[in-house]
Amino acid sequence: MRWISRFSEGSAADRARLGGKGAGLAEMTRAGLPVPPGFTITTDACLSYLRDGQLAEGLEGEVRAALAEVEGATGKGFGDARNPLLVSVRSGAAISMPGMMDTVLNLGLTEATCEGLAKKTGRRRFALDARRRFIQMYGNVVSHLDLSSFEEVLEETKARAGVREDRELDEGHLEGLIAAYLRLFRELSGHDFPDDPMDQLFGAIEAVFKSWDNPRAKVYRRVNDIPEDMGTAVNVQAMAFGNMGPTSATGVLFTRNPNTGGIGVYGEYLTNAQGEDVVAGIRTPRPMAEMEQEIPQAYAELTEVAARLEHHYRDMQDIEFTIEEGRVYLLQTRAGKRSPRAAVNVAVSLVEEGVITRQEALTRITPKDISGILHRAIDPEAQGVVLATGLPASPGAASGMVVFDADEAESRGRSGESVILVRPETAPDDIHGIVEARGVLTSRGGMTSHAAIVARGMGKPCVVGCDAVRVDVAQGVMTVAGRTLREGEIITIDGTTGRVFEGQVATVEPDLGPDVMTLLAWADEARELGVRANADTPEDARRARELGAEGVGLCRTEHMFMASDRLPVMREMILSDTEAERRDALGRLLPMQEEDFYGILGAMAGYPTTIRLLDPPLHEFLPRIGELDVEVALLRERGKEASGEYREAAALLRRARALQEANPMLGFRGCRLGILYPEIYEMQARAIFRAAGRLIAEGVRAEPEVMIPLVGMPKELQILSDLVVRVHGEVSKELGVEIPLSVGTMIEVPRAALIAGRIAETAAFFSFGTNDLTQTTFGFSRDDAEGKFLPAYLEQGVLEENPFASVDQEGVGRLMEIATREGRETRPELKVGICGEHGGDPDSIAFCDRIGLNYVSCSPYRVPIARLAAARATLERARG
Numbered sequence: 001m002r003w004i005s006r007f008s009e010g011s012a013a014d015r016a017r018l019g020g021k022g023a024g025l026a027e028m029t030r031a032g033l034p035v036p037p038g039f040t041i042t043t044d045a046c047l048s049y050l051r052d053g054q055l056a057e058g059l060e061g062e063v064r065a066a067l068a069e070v071e072g073a074t075g076k077g078f079g080d081a082r083n084p085l086l087v088s089v090r091s092g093a094a095i096s097m098p099g100m101m102d103t104v105l106n107l108g109l110t111e112a113t114c115e116g117l118a119k120k121t122g123r124r125r126f127a128l129d130a131r132r133r134f135i136q137m138y139g140n141v142v143s144h145l146d147l148s149s150f151e152e153v154l155e156e157t158k159a160r161a162g163v164r165e166d167r168e169l170d171e172g173h174l175e176g177l178i179a180a181y182l183r184l185f186r187e188l189s190g191h192d193f194p195d196d197p198m199d200q201l202f203g204a205i206e207a208v209f210k211s212w213d214n215p216r217a218k219v220y221r222r223v224n225d226i227p228e229d230m231g232t233a234v235n236v237q238a239m240a241f242g243n244m245g246p247t248s249a250t251g252v253l254f255t256r257n258p259n260t261g262g263i264g265v266y267g268e269y270l271t272n273a274q275g276e277d278v279v280a281g282i283r284t285p286r287p288m289a290e291m292e293q294e295i296p297q298a299y300a301e302l303t304e305v306a307a308r309l310e311h312h313y314r315d316m317q318d319i320e321f322t323i324e325e326g327r328v329y330l331l332q333t334r335a336g337k338r339s340p341r342a343a344v345n346v347a348v349s350l351v352e353e354g355v356i357t358r359q360e361a362l363t364r365i366t367p368k369d370i371s372g373i374l375h376r377a378i379d380p381e382a383q384g385v386v387l388a389t390g391l392p393a394s395p396g397a398a399s400g401m402v403v404f405d406a407d408e409a410e411s412r413g414r415s416g417e418s419v420i421l422v423r424p425e426t427a428p429d430d431i432h433g434i435v436e437a438r439g440v441l442t443s444r445g446g447m448t449s450h451a452a453i454v455a456r457g458m459g460k461p462c463v464v465g466c467d468a469v470r471v472d473v474a475q476g477v478m479t480v481a482g483r484t485l486r487e488g489e490i491i492t493i494d495g496t497t498g499r500v501f502e503g504q505v506a507t508v509e510p511d512l513g514p515d516v517m518t519l520l521a522w523a524d525e526a527r528e529l530g531v532r533a534n535a536d537t538p539e540d541a542r543r544a545r546e547l548g549a550e551g552v553g554l555c556r557t558e559h560m561f562m563a564s565d566r567l568p569v570m571r572e573m574i575l576s577d578t579e580a581e582r583r584d585a586l587g588r589l590l591p592m593q594e595e596d597f598y599g600i601l602g603a604m605a606g607y608p609t610t611i612r613l614l615d616p617p618l619h620e621f622l623p624r625i626g627e628l629d630v631e632v633a634l635l636r637e638r639g640k641e642a643s644g645e646y647r648e649a650a651a652l653l654r655r656a657r658a659l660q661e662a663n664p665m666l667g668f669r670g671c672r673l674g675i676l677y678p679e680i681y682e683m684q685a686r687a688i689f690r691a692a693g694r695l696i697a698e699g700v701r702a703e704p705e706v707m708i709p710l711v712g713m714p715k716e717l718q719i720l721s722d723l724v725v726r727v728h729g730e731v732s733k734e735l736g737v738e739i740p741l742s743v744g745t746m747i748e749v750p751r752a753a754l755i756a757g758r759i760a761e762t763a764a765f766f767s768f769g770t771n772d773l774t775q776t777t778f779g780f781s782r783d784d785a786e787g788k789f790l791p792a793y794l795e796q797g798v799l800e801e802n803p804f805a806s807v808d809q810e811g812v813g814r815l816m817e818i819a820t821r822e823g824r825e826t827r828p829e830l831k832v833g834i835c836g837e838h839g840g841d842p843d844s845i846a847f848c849d850r851i852g853l854n855y856v857s858c859s860p861y862r863v864p865i866a867r868l869a870a871a872r873a874t875l876e877r878a879r880g
Contacts, residue, residue, distance in 0.1 A: 003045040004062040006069065007038055007237075012313075017042045019233030021092025024333045031312065033305060035330050037073040038087070038237030039066040041205065043094065046231035049209040060202070067201075067236070074238050079197040083120055084113035086130070086239040088331075089204040091211060093232045096334055098453045100220045100428055101232055102141040102211040104204040105274060106134035106239060108197040126244050128174035129166075133274060135181045135193060138200065142207040145188045153180050167243075167272060201236070208234045216431040223435050223458070240322040240329035243272050247295060249323040250275045253288055253302060255310040258318075258338040258447070258456060259395060261345025261515075265303050267319075268446045271295075275320065275331070284465045285446040298323045309333050314355050315364075316346050339395050340372030340459045341513070348515040358522045359875055365519060367842040367865045367872075372396070372459025373516055374861055376507035378494045384505035387481045387491070390441070390466025392498035393452035398439035398461045399492040399504040402485055404473045406433025413437055420491055422478055424471045425464075426451040434458065439493045441500060443469040461495030469500070512547075512864065520548060520864055523871035529848060530855030531866045532610075534835060536560065538599030541609075544860040548867055551607035551703075552600065553767065553857020554835035557684060558616050560596050561589070570621050575655050579679060586683040593687035601702040602695055608703045610767060610835070610857075611688055612746060613681050613720075615709040617669045619659040628653040665775060670710025674720045685724045689731035689739050696737045705742040707767060712751040714758045721762050746835070747819050748772035756819035760826040767857075768816055770836030770844075774803050777812050804837070807844040817851050833857055842869035849873035 010018045010026030018026060022040035029035045041059070048056040067087075071077055076085035086108040091101035109117070109131045118127035136154075139145040154166070157177045161169055169177070185193045194200050211217060212232045221228060242250030251269025256262060268285035271294065291299040302321060305328070309317045318336035322329045338346065347361040356364075375396030378384070400418035403409045406429070409421045413436025421437040423430065425444045434440055434454055439461035442451045446465055455462035470479045476487045480500070485491065492501040512520075532553035533544030541552060561570040566589065573585035601609050623631075632653055635646045659668070674681040685706060692702035706724050711717045721743045728741050744765030747753055749772070756766065775782055780790075782804055793799045807813050816834075823830045833855040838844035840858030845866055848856050850873070858866050 001044060001056075002062070003042055003056055003059045004066050005040050005042060006066060007035060007040070010040065015094050016230075017044060017233070019043060019092030019094050019235075020096050020334050021090060021332050022233045022235050025235060025237070025331075027312070028309070028330055028333060031308070033308075033330055034328055036238040036240050037070045038235060039070070040092070041234040041236070043231040043233050046209045046212060046233065047229070049206065050212065050231065055202070055206070063201070063205070063236070064198075070236075070238055076238075078108055078201075079110075079113065081112040081116040084108060084116050086113075086117070087201070088235075088237050088239055089201070089208060090235045090237070091208045091232045092235050093212075093226075094230050095224075095226050096337070097217060097220050097224075097226065098337060098450070100211075100217040100431065101214070102208050104134075104137050104141050104207070106130045107138070107200050107204055109134045110195045110197065113197070121244065123244060125171050125174065126241070128171055128178065129169075129243060130241070130274075132174055132178050132181060135178065135185065138193075138204070139181070139185050139189070141211075142200075142203045143185070143189050145185065149184060149188065150181060153177065153184060205234050205236075208232065216428045219432045219435060223431075237331070240324045240331070241274070242270075242322040242324065243274050244325055246271055247323070247326045248272055249291070249295060249298070251285065251288070251291075251321055253306060253319050253321065254316060254336045254338075255306045255319070256316045256336075256338075256342070256346055256349075258316075258336055258342055259392065261316075261338065261342035261349060263349065265306050275322065284444055284467065295323060295326065298326060298328050301328045305330065311355075314350070337453050337456055339456050340369040341395060341516075343369045344373065344519050345515045348518050359526065361519060362523055362526060362868065362871050363875060365868060367869045368459065370516070370865045370868050371862075373512060374510050374864070375459065375461065377496060377510060378492070378499075378501075379506040379508045382506040384492065384501040385503070386499050387483070387502050388466050388468035388500045390443075390463040390469070390498045390500065391447055391452075392495055393447055393449075393464045394440075394456040394460060394462035395496040396439070396459070396461035397492060397494045397496070397505070397507050399490060399507075400438045401488045401490055402478060403433075403437070403487055404471065404476055404478075406430040408487075409433035410436045420493060422469070422471055422491075423451070423473070425449060426454070434460070439463075439495065441466060441469065441491075441493050443467060443471050455495075461493055463493045463495055463498050463500060466498070466500060516864070520867050523867045524548070527849075527867065527870035527874045529845065529853065529870040529873065530833070531863055531870055532608075532833065532835075532855050532857040533860045533863050534839075534857050535600065535603075535860060537596075538603050540860055541600045541603035544863055545603060545607075547860055547863040549607075549860065549863045550855070552604055552609040552611075553833050553839065553855060554707075555600060555609060555611045556615070557593070557596075557612060558614055558620075560593065561621060566592055567621065571652070573680075574618050574621060574659075575651055582677065583679050586679055590683050590687055593684060594691045597688050597691035597704070598694060601691055601704060602700055604703075605695070606701040606703070608705050608742075610705040610707050610744075610765075610833075611684075612707040612709050613684050614673060615670050617659065617667055618673070619656055622652055622656045622659070625653065625656050625660060628656055665772065665781065671708050671716045671720055672710065674708065674723070675716060678720075678723055681720060681723060682727055685727040686731060689728050690735070692739050693731055693735035693737045696739060697735065703740050703742075705744060705765060707744055707746055707765075709746045709769070710748060710772075711745040711759060712749045714755065714762065717745050717759055717762045744831075747816075749776050750815055753815035753819040757822040757826045760823040760830055763823070763827075763830070765831040765833070766819060766823055768819075768832075768834040768836065770807060770812060770816075770834055770838045771804065773815065773836070774808060774812050777808070777815060778803060801843075806841050807838045807847055809847050813847055813851070816848075816853075820851055820853065831855075840866055842872075845869040846873040846876065849877060 007029040012027045015023040018040045078085045089104045114131045118124040136150040140147045161173045242248045249269045249271045253267030257266045267288045270285045316336045320332040350356045378397045400420040403419045409419045410432045413419045419437045422441045440455045442464045492505040532551040533549035534554040535541040535552045536559045576582040640646045692704045695702040708720045742764045744763045746769040748769035835857040839856040840862030
């Protein structure tokens with residue numbers, strides 16, 4: 001096996017072996033673009049190293065041979081004191097993981113080659129600056145020394161010199177800094193800094209291989225669903241120097257705006273700097289537009305190259321470049337990380353420009369992108385106090401407590417607190433804190449800094465380069481606008497405008513915008529799976545329709561009885577001793593229910609609305625026994641045993657005790673309630689059909705579907721279906737209108753799935769209640785599982801996914817397949833859907849599409865996500 005590929009040998013098709021960076025460098029080299037020469041060590045070599053703990057046999061020889069070719073191409077010698085070749089050693093996985101793995105620049109510098117570089121270039125300060133950067137980076141990346149120790153020495157040197165920025169240090173300061181760095185390296189590592197360039201090179205290669213398994217890379221892969229077994233390639237490339245004076249620069253540009261998707265070169269650069277200065281956020285860079293005046297020839301060349309690369313790759317590109325004394329070099333091109341809204345806008349624009357097809361656009365946009373667009377925004381009417389304004393790096397608004405440490409942000413975020421991570425700049429090691437934070441604020445850095453790129457990729461609000469904010473991480477304070485804010489105080493950030501507000505500021509629902517609506521319309525044309533919403537109120541139903549729902553897949557009627565004007569009547573019904581008393585209370589609830597259904601059916605005019613009859617145990621409508629015990633005891637202590645208040649409380653307590661269940665999820669609920677107290681379901685059915693009849697009489701199409709919950713035996717459904725059919729006939733006759741009738745059941749216990757053929761003799765539709773079906777299949781109580789042992793199961797690999805977040809296809813999914821197949825064998829026209837929370841999960845949606853369901857139903861705000869996920873599932877299935 002060959003472990004190395006020259007840039008001139010590879011192509012974009014070799015991405016899995018060469019990584020994204022290596023494939024991009026190869027593709028640009030073959031296209032004749034200005035790429036410094038180099039070679040890529042493949043991901044196979046990385047995986048071999050991680051498996052065996054040593055470099056693969058033959059790799060060292062291949063590296064030396066390839067390096068000799070780079071020497072020939074540049075006319076320089078690696079380790080040559082007269083004309084030294086310096087190289088960069090960069091990671092590059094097949095799927096972009098910005099900043100998560102390691103890079104070493106200026107490799108090959110020793111005391112001798114540093115002097116040679118100074119003489120060759122006539123720039124002694126440049127050579128000294130390159131060496132001090134190399135020692136610091138090598139010490140951190142290869143020898144795993146604490147970066148802050150080097151930073152402390154640097155800050156002390158700047159303080160003694162009386163300067164604020166690194167570039168202001170003169171040759172004498174840099175010589176002293178290098179000597180201090182070498183002493184620090186020996187003190188922390190126990191040995192001298194390596195003075196052999198080959199030792200440096202192989203040490204860096206191994207370090208980059210190891211960085212595949214560093215904690216931040218693992219967190220990033222987990223968050224972005226990147227496989228663990230891909231490995232990273234290593235790119236060894238001749239250095240181009242952006243820190244050789246005023247006509248040298250380094251930067252990152254996008255071929256379109258990564259926040260909005262707007263057409264045109266967008267990015268940032270720094271003159272007289274190296275690449276890490278831009279991405280690390282150490283200096284706040286300048287917008288690309290200013291380069292047109294400062295280095296016009298280089299700007300024109302970069303603009304032309306950007307257009308070529310976007311046309312070649314048929315997608316927005318993120319391009320790293322260096323300008324060395326006016327000469328442009330390209331260091332990387334890749335599909336640019338972009339905000340969710342920009343992702344959609346770019347995809348739609350590329351379709352309209354004739355570059356890609358609608359189907360390609362749908363496969364490029366992920367459900368996570370749509371989710372990111374559904375962020376709330378600052379209410380235009382809000383009167384918030386603006387403390388400062390920075391660069392709007394990633395759109396959306398978020399409020400939360402100020403936290404300065406990534407570990408603390410992770411801890412507080414996981415415990416459910418709203419956190420804004422505030423840092424001078426973020427580093428790759430902060431990834432775990434960014435994951436759990438609601439948003440990110442940095443005082444330094446630009447639109448292409450680490451914080452901006454990572455937050456944008458995650459769809460989290462982010463404001464960077466907010467230099468009015470002074471952050472003291474050690475003291476745990478930030479100062480801004482003359483105020484001092486300590487950890488735990490609340491701020492709001494607006495990543496769309498860059499504003500930072502004092503306290504919590506009101507937000508409003510997101511506006512999807514025309515491009516998102518266009519994309520979702522294409523999704524509707526492509527998908528075969530219907531998308532409905534779970535909606536319990538007319539407001540929810542209206543919002544669901546606005547977001548594209550094609551009906552209601554679950555209306556939970558129990559929520560309607562919790563309102564303050566209804567709960568007392570509901571409790572009166574529960575406390576009744578006779579059917580007559582129950583019917584009296586239910587008679588008062590009837591008009592309330594009717595108005596609920598009138599509003600929901602009206603909002604869904606022309607679309608089916610599945611209404612689940614009462615499901616939870618009756619004790620859920622009563623106060624908790626412990627609370628009632630205390631109330632009764634207090635009334636007794638006060639001598640009020642003869643009062644009506646005491647009698648009511650005591651009656652509630654007796655009834656609550658009588659209804660108390662050892663396992664409520666498996667107890668007296670659902671259809672079991674309807675069979676013992678048919679008057680409850682009768683009232684609800686009457687309310688449904690009266691509401692529908694009124695709407696039909698008014699010329700509005702109402703399509704109610706009555707769902708009987710928790711059926712496990714055919715007779716249960718038959719008894720209650722007969723009741724619903726009887727009430728339907730009575731109401732139709734009473735109102736003199738023809739009302740649609742459809743009675744089905746929720747499949748939420750394994751027995752129902754296993755005898756679905758018999759249940760389908762009565763049911764016109766099935767709806768999988770996957771929340772309860774998961775609990776009853778696994779024998780898990782969700783609250784106990786997620787709160788106690790499920791995290792350990794996931795960590796130890798007992799389960800690969802949380803079955804309450806994504807359908808367990810092997811177990812629960814198998815039951816769904818059986819029920820669907822056998823139900824349709826009995827009733828070919830049987831309509832089958834899913835209404836558990838899984839109905840909004842993209843992986844679960846793909847599974848539902850694969851097994852032939854008719855629709856999924858999810859919360860209103862996940863409807864756009866489900867529409868796209870359903871389209872992607874159909875397209876994926878068509879590709880086989």
